[in-house]
Amino acid sequence: MTRMTMIEAVRSAMDISMARDDNVVVFGEDVGYFGGVFRATQGLQAKYGKTRCFDTPISESGIVGTAIGMAAYGLKPCVEIQFADYMFPAYDQITQEAARIRYRSNGDFTCPIVIRMPTGGGIFGGQTHSQSPEALFTHVCGLKVIVPSNPFDAKGLLISSIEDPDPVMFLEPKRLYNGPFDGHHDRPVVPWSTHPLGDVPEGHYTVPIGKAKVRRPGNDVTVIAYGTMVHVALAAVEETGVDAEVIDLRSLLPLDLDTIVQSVSKTGRCIMVHEATLTSGFGAEVVSLVQEHCFYHLEVPVIRICGWDTPYPHAQEWDYFPGPQRIGRALAEIMKA
Structure with missing residues (x-):
C-alpha cells in the first residue's frame, strides 16, 4: 500500500x-x-x-x-x-x-x-x-x-x-x-x-463497475451519495448521531439497485444527496427506483438534498453545496416521522 x-x-x-x-x-x-x-x-x-x-x-x-x-x-x-x-x-x-x-x-x-x-x-x-x-x-x-x-x-x-x-x-x-x-x-x-x-496498492487491481459500497452500516435511515457528497454525508451522520447507513454508489450506470433496495428495505427511510441541481438530477432516478421497489417498506417520503436550481453561483459556491448542516436538518426531519 x-x-x-x-x-x-x-x-x-x-x-x-x-x-x-x-x-x-x-x-x-x-x-x-x-x-x-x-x-x-x-x-x-x-x-x-x-x-x-x-x-x-x-x-x-x-x-x-x-x-x-x-x-x-x-x-x-x-x-x-x-x-x-x-x-x-x-x-x-x-x-x-x-x-x-x-x-x-x-x-x-x-x-x-x-x-x-x-x-x-x-x-x-x-x-x-x-x-x-x-x-x-x-x-x-x-x-x-x-x-x-x-x-x-x-x-x-x-x-x-x-x-x-x-x-x-x-x-x-x-x-x-x-x-x-x-x-x-x-x-x-x-x-x-x-x-x-x-x-x-501500487500494482494492478480493479474495482468492479456497477457495485456500490456501504461506507457506514446503520439501521434507521439510508443515505445515498456519490463523489464528494459521500464525505459530507458521513460527516453529517457523525455530527447528528443518527444510526444511518451511508451508501457510496461509485457507479451510476450500471447502478447497484440491489444494495439500495436491501438497505432501504431494512431502514424504511431514505435520503438522496448529490451536488448537481435538484431538478432532473440523477437523484431523481434513484428516488423513483426506491419508490418503485421499496414502497411498502418506506415509513416516510424520500428526501433529496441537492444543489440549487440556478446557474452555478460563483461567489456563493460554498452555500450552493449540500453541506453537513443541510443534511443534518434532513436527518432530524426524517427521523421525526
Whole structure:
C-alpha cells in the first residue's frame, strides 16, 4: 500500500494500464508535456513517448471523435476533457457515436474508450468550470458512468474502465483531488492540501463497475451519495448521531439497485444527496427506483438534498453545496416521522 491523493491514484491507473497494454493511449488538452491542468498525466509522456501521451488542439469534439476512430481500430484511448463543463461540443460524438457503435454494428465493433473529466465545484471556477453533468450521461444507453469518492476506488475503477470494451464516462470530483477533504465544514479548511487521502496498492487491481459500497452500516435511515457528497454525508451522520447507513454508489450506470433496495428495505427511510441541481438530477432516478421497489417498506417520503436550481453561483459556491448542516436538518426531519 502507498498513501496517494486521488490525482496520484488516477495517474497510477493510467501508468499501469499503459505499461500492461501498448494499445492504451492518453491524450487531450495539455496532458502531454504540461501533464494536465491538474497534473493527472504528469510524467506519462516522458515515460511512454509522444505517440502514446500527447496534446491535442482545443477541440473536444475532435478529441472524442478521434478516440472513437482509434477504438474502432483496436486502440484503447483514455482521453481527458479538461473540465466536465467543456464536454458539450463533444456531446454529439459521445451520445450519437460512441454509445451506439456496438448496437449499430451488430457487435462487430466496440468502443473501448474512457473519457475522464474533472467534475463539480470547489475551486471557485464559476459556471464554466464547476458543473456536475452526470445525469446527461446516465440517460444514454450504451455508456457507463463512474464517480469515485476516494483514491482506492479511483485507481481500481479507472483500470476497470480502461479494460472495459465499451465507453466509460469517468467523472473525477475536483474537491477530492488533492485532499484531505474535511466533510464536517460547509467551507474548505485546507482546500488544496498536498496531504494524501488514502492507502492504494501500487500494482494492478480493479474495482468492479456497477457495485456500490456501504461506507457506514446503520439501521434507521439510508443515505445515498456519490463523489464528494459521500464525505459530507458521513460527516453529517457523525455530527447528528443518527444510526444511518451511508451508501457510496461509485457507479451510476450500471447502478447497484440491489444494495439500495436491501438497505432501504431494512431502514424504511431514505435520503438522496448529490451536488448537481435538484431538478432532473440523477437523484431523481434513484428516488423513483426506491419508490418503485421499496414502497411498502418506506415509513416516510424520500428526501433529496441537492444543489440549487440556478446557474452555478460563483461567489456563493460554498452555500450552493449540500453541506453537513443541510443534511443534518434532513436527518432530524426524517427521523421525526
